[in-house]
Amino acid sequence: MGRQLYETPGEEKAPGMSGTQKKVIVIGAGLGGLSAAISLAQEGYAVEVLEKNAQIGGKLNVLSKQGYTFDLGPSILTLPHLFERLFQRSGRKMADYIPIRPLRPHWRNFFEDGTVLDLVPEKDRMAEELRKVGQDPQRFQDFLAYAGRLYDLVNAGYFEKGLDTVGDFWRFHGLLDFLKFDLFRSMHGGVARFIDEPHVRDVLDYFIKYVGSSAYDAPAFMNCLPTIQFRYDLWYVDGGLYHIALGLRRLMDELGITVGLNSEVVNIRTQGDRVTGVTTADGRSCDADIVVSNMEVIPAHRQLLPPDDAARRRLRHLAPACSGLILDLGLDISYPQLAHHNFFFSGNQKAHFDAVFHKGVLSHDPTLYLVAASKTDPTVAPPGCDCLKILPHIPCIDPEHPLTEEDYRVFKDRVIDKLERMGLTDLRKHVVFEHVWTPLDIQRQYYSNRGSIYGVVADKWKNFGFKAPKQDARYANLFFVGGSVNPGGGMPMVVLCGQNVCRKIVEWDRA
Ligand SMILES: Cc1cc2nc3c(=O)[nH]c(=O)nc-3n(C[C@H](O)[C@H](O)[C@H](O)COP(=O)(O)OP(=O)(O)OC[C@H]3O[C@@H](n4cnc5c(N)ncnc54)[C@H](O)[C@@H]3O)c2cc1C
Helix, strand or coil: CCCCCCCCCCCCCCCCCCCCCCEEEEECCEHHHHHHHHHHHHCCCEEEEECCCCCCECCCCEEEECCEEEECCCCCECCHHHHHHHHHCCCCCHHHCCCEEECCCCEEEECCCCCEEEECCCHHHHHHHHHHCCCCHHHHHHHHHHHHHHHHHHHHHHHCCCCCCHHHHHHHHHHHHHHCCCCCCEHHHHHHHHCCCHHHHHHHHHHHHHHCCCCCCCEHHHHHHHHHHHCCCCEEECCCCHHHHHHHHHHHHHHCCEEECCCCEEEEEEECCEEEEEEECCCCEEECCEEEECCCHHHHHHHCCCCCHHHHHHCCCCCECCEECEEEEEECCCCCCCCCEEEECCCCHHHHHHHHHHHCCCCCCCCEEEECHHHCCHHHCCCCCCEEEEEEEECCCCCCCCCCHHHHHHHHHHHHHHHHHCCCCCHHHHEEEEEEECHHHHHHHHCCHHHCCCCECCCCCCCCCCCECCECCCCCCEEECCCCECCCCCHHHHHHHHHHHHHHHHHHHCC
């Protein structure tokens, strides 16, 4: 298709540019960076993406070894309509680039007492599951209605208008709407209002996994999260989620976006209250009218910009979300009880959240997310075998009290012990391939703040769920995109962030 569908910048698609195409450098090819790059190219900017790694996608990453294919990063796709917009704006259909299909059940939940509970969006089937554990299905529906109201509120402003500050919120919502955010409860408090059955409570609390925070610290409006599954479904991309990156790359090629791989940016050049370009590790100097950093806000300020105490103070409240131990196992058998997405719950989930978010220690009994894509996708493992990715949330790196490789190894054994205890009998004996990433690997790979996997934590007391604003406070032509920026982490959110930062740039640039 080449570039013929691309409306040439400087002609009808570049209002306010006086016939010259402005140059944007995007630092980092994570999903936020890719979404910003595509959106800006669609607005007529000349876009160059510089990525330090050898492939695009950032945390959307893949590992293929010995006949097993693992999603090293995200494995759950939600809100695909936010990705679809990137294609629609170029007159294309996402399905032609990234075919997706819904999964059933959404999650299978295992508990230490032997209870197994599936989450499905169909009301009648969900009611059957709830009755198994003695939860009144009507109260569950009441909870979903509450979650849906919160989603609609959050979506109208925070998501779709790209609101960045409490001031923005106040102006958009006014006092009456503001109160509807269930301001005084935590996420767990919001769940407990409707749900009294402990297993169901734990499951609904664990929707906070989508942003790597604690249900006891996150504001109640994070209860919007179940809506993304129960209203908009949960999706899979055959062959693995890295096909999202491959589909976006095709679109980028068609839009003429230049991507420099193995191109680490080591400096953002500044002049007064503007940035003028970037320098790469191999000494290349690239001028730009606008720079968009998909490197997280705090590392970018620390490593790429001149020291700035005011910025450090401004960003202090943006504590990182949790990290994770990423454990990929290729097995020589298949466990029939597993679904595609599984959760093995802690016997005391509050203690697990406390360990990760307050004590900074490896949880004695973590809640485990386990994805077995081999259950629905025969291409990711040899016949009759499972490939498992296991992801317990763990504290991000504490530079003052760092955990050792040995600490992580002991923790990994605890994770496997738990899975064997909860039904994956003889798991150890069936491992034929193993790959482990600790927070140190995650930090090294993506330069995320202290090895965080979802950007900034959502915490009622630290930041009330707000992340960094999209436009830098000091350098007017420097913008940020990704999990450390509003609306925060998770694939659909960073893709939305890329579209919102583009809108912000266009409004600012053409004002
Ligand atoms: C294990 C794991 C599981 C997850 N599960 C899910 C899930 O199931 N569903 C979901 O929706 N989300 C999930 N997430 C979260 C999701 O992957 C992230 O929120 C999202 O992909 C982050 O995108 P981002 O735009 O913030 O950038 P990132 O993915 O962080 O990418 C930033 C990019 O910038 C590059 N970079 C950084 N500094 C420089 C520099 N100086 N020069 C050049 N390049 C640089 C990095 O190499 C990287 O490629 C998961 C994440 C992880 C790690």
